[in-house]
Amino acid sequence: MPKSILPPHQQVTEHIQKLDPAIIDMVEKLRHIILDTDGQIAEQIKWNNPSFYYNGEMAAFDPKEYKRDIAVFNLHKNRVMLVFPSGAKVNDTTGLLEGDYKDGRRLAMFTDISDVEAKIVALQMVIRKWISLIKK
Template sequence: MAKNNKPASEEQVADYLGKLDHPLKDVVEALREIVLATDTEIGEQVKWNSPSFYYKGEMKEFDAKEYKRDIVVFNLHKKDTVLLVFPTGAVVNDKTGFLEGKYPDGRRMAKFSAIDEVQIKKKDLQAVLKEWLKQVEK
């Protein structure tokens, strides 16, 4: 039986960030730390060619195309913005106004363009993440 030499998810993300050439790399790294520090049930991986965070606890069976396990994915295509995409963000009762957009597929977004915004929006980000975790079907 062949040994799986694929690096662990955390190593994949660390490697990805080590190679990342983005003007807002400090913002990306700070957001990563906040997301992971919010709850031990949040895991990370590289998905859709970007750092991605998911619920790693037990869930009822579901169609993988529903993306119920995915919490937030970084979109780093723009050089002046770090966009956080919450694929199922519509399930969150966001009382903070942190999440933007009303996409029919249930996505919601949050934008960061400077490191000082990370600290200003930290509590709102963590509130949204915790609210998302409450919505998970256990």
């Protein structure tokens, strides 16, 4: 089946299977943590990487504002980064989010599977705070 015909979930699975084996377990663990955080989070390939977005009801907005986008992977050998395009709007008291970019994005870095496991609560807290800010 051509990639464009596959459902988004399957496209993400195929993308992950082609990654450097050193980071596959980390990416899969993060994927499941994010999807398990809220039933209205969906996944797709966007910006050439797995990404997560809110697929529930929202007030109308300009699609170029990326208000639906929660996080997108930025994947490198032996390092996994989650980019939150509008992460600056979240009052992150956990210290998970890093960076102070003018465009409003913030980053979360993960070095290995134990680092991912140590940050589960913080990651889910940041995502829930992000979702709570959505204008519905």
